[in-house]
Amino acid sequence: MRTSLYVHVPFCVVKCGYCDFNSYVVEDRAVHLRFLAALDAELARARAPRQPTSVFLGGGTPTYLDPEAFAQMFAILARHVDLAACPEVTVEINPESLTPAKAAIARAAGVNRASMGVQSFAAARLRFLDRAHDAERARAAFGELRAAGFTNVSIDMIFGLPGQTLADWQADLEAALALGPDHLSCYNLTFEPGTKLHHQWQLGHVAPNDEETDRAMFLWTRERLAAAGFLAYEISNFAGRGGMCAHNDHYWLQGDYVGVGPGASSHRAGVRTTNLKPVDAWADAALAGLAPAASAETLTPWQRAGEAVWLGVRRREGVDLAEVGARLGLPVAARFAGLVQRQVACGHLRRDGTRIQLTDSGLLFADAVGAAFLSGDTGAPGRRSHAE
Ligand SMILES: C[S@@+](CC[C@H](N)C(=O)[O-])C[C@H]1O[C@@H](n2cnc3c(N)ncnc32)[C@H](O)[C@@H]1O
Ligand code: SF4
Structure with missing residues (x-):
């Protein structure tokens, strides 16, 4: 059975108010290094495929690791996985923490696809989303990826922010297109329970955009990206020159996958396991040679x-x-x-x-x-x- 591999890096420079992914602001380098040691231990015991159909390093913010730790992560991965034989190896990039050195490290390790979270190019909306970068830094990071030899770069954008007009979103997407990405993901902002954004909504400090505006943005996005030569192969995902994201497509086709890292899920032949979410608890279990799973469920x-x-x-x-x-x-x-x-x-x-x-x-x-x-x-x- 074809199996893909997901590696979850749970650290971020800031916790964005809309994000309910398993990520934490942890500056302590010792915690990063313990995370890497635990990753090594989990990969050794997880029966990760030596030649996965695809690898995706996401988060969190993989690029938040300092250059030495970032390189160590790939060295650990290379001990368990034949990255050179893997047709698609993606790493998620955050503009504020990418450097030319990290881009070069990822390329040299065999990463052939970069997915950069930009979300918006407008200062006010980046602030609303708590993003740690500005538009100029996003453009520079895109250039650093190209300079390092990345020919398949995807950009993540979010539309439907409170108060955002269709014209605002059009300007944002045009700014993303102007960079010449090879793939685009355009997500409608969701108010996820448990997030700061959701809490602010409950307090009445902010409210979702009206549905009509969001629909107009969604429909315009499809039209504009079709005209720009992008194939809408999934509701939020558009393939340009870089083609589809094989990793996500495998998931949508209910393929088997192994997920390592805190909170990561795995699915094999109808059995779904989910790892412990707190970094410490997950690392304790992995370093003790145990399966760091919090739950296992056999799907009917x-x-x-x-x-x-x-x-x-x-x-x-x-x-x-x-x-x-x-x-x-x-x-x-x-x-x-x-x-x-x-x-x-x-x-x-x-x-x-x-x-x-x-x-x-x-x-x-x-x-x-x-x-x-x-x-x-x-x-x-x-x-x-x-x-x-
Ligand atoms: C969890 S993030 C990880 C990538 C990276 N750390 C970043 O911030 O770009 C993956 C993508 O999910 C999208 N996303 C996360 N939470 C969302 C939400 N509540 N509504 C819409 N999109 C969301 C963003 O576009 C983000 O780039
Ligand atoms: S959106 Fe990305 S950077 Fe922001 S908290 Fe979530 S994972 Fe971290």
Whole structure:
């Protein structure tokens, strides 16, 4: 079975108010070095594939590590994984902590794709998001990646900030396009429970943008990026010269993956494990030679089927229910026939044989459509559970 590898680096220079990823502001270098030692221990015991289909180093902020620690991370990885044989090795970059030296270290280690979180080029919006960089630094970091030889650079952007107008977002995306990225991810800001942003919303200090504006931004983004030659291969992801992100696509196709680092998840043949989230607890377990997992869950075949549609329906190609059924040994197309029928009737899905795809209007309701399959809502009254 093809398996990909995810490495989670949990440190950041600042905790952005909107972010609910497992990341912490930790300046203490000793903690970074202990993290690296624990990573080595976990990789040794995790049965990580020697030749994964893809590797993704994310966070958190991998580039927050100082140059020596950053180089050590790749040296550790190289002990367990044949990076040179891996077709796609991505590292997440933050503009404020990238340096030419770190870009060169990553390239020399075999990283062939960089994904840089920029989010916005406007000073006020960067401030609102608590970002530690400005537009000028983002442009300079992009140049440093190119100078180091990165030919596949992706940029992450966020739209739909409170008070942001369509014209504001258009200026932001044009600024990103002007850099000539090879791939773009454009996310609609979400108010994640537990974040500072969510708390401020609950206190009434801030409110989400109105839905109409967000929809206009979403639709314009698709049009503009299509005109610029980008393929919208997933709702938030656009492939330019660099092609799709194979790592994420493997995940959306419900491929197996091994995740290492605090809070990272793994999925193998229907068994999902999730690591301990606190860096100390995770490192204690890994360094003691134990599996640093907090939970393990065996998904039922019908849960897997629901997840396959939930993940896959966001892809441009949609999902072939017969294919999912054959893979999982279940009558998936028959089971979901009622739900598909309903979603087709209300214009959210189109059907081509057993393949389902979001329509243009359905794209705006992707979360709700996916959630219906995930919840086991088969469209047949009285049958809402996958527990069989
Ligand atoms: C968790 S971050 C890690 C990358 C890197 N540390 C950074 O800050 O760019 C991955 C991406 O998820 C997106 N993201 C995180 N939280 C989000 C939210 N609440 N709403 C929309 N996008 C979000 C951002 O675009 C970010 O670049
Ligand atoms: S968005 Fe990136 S930099 Fe900000 S807290 Fe999350 S992981 Fe860290």
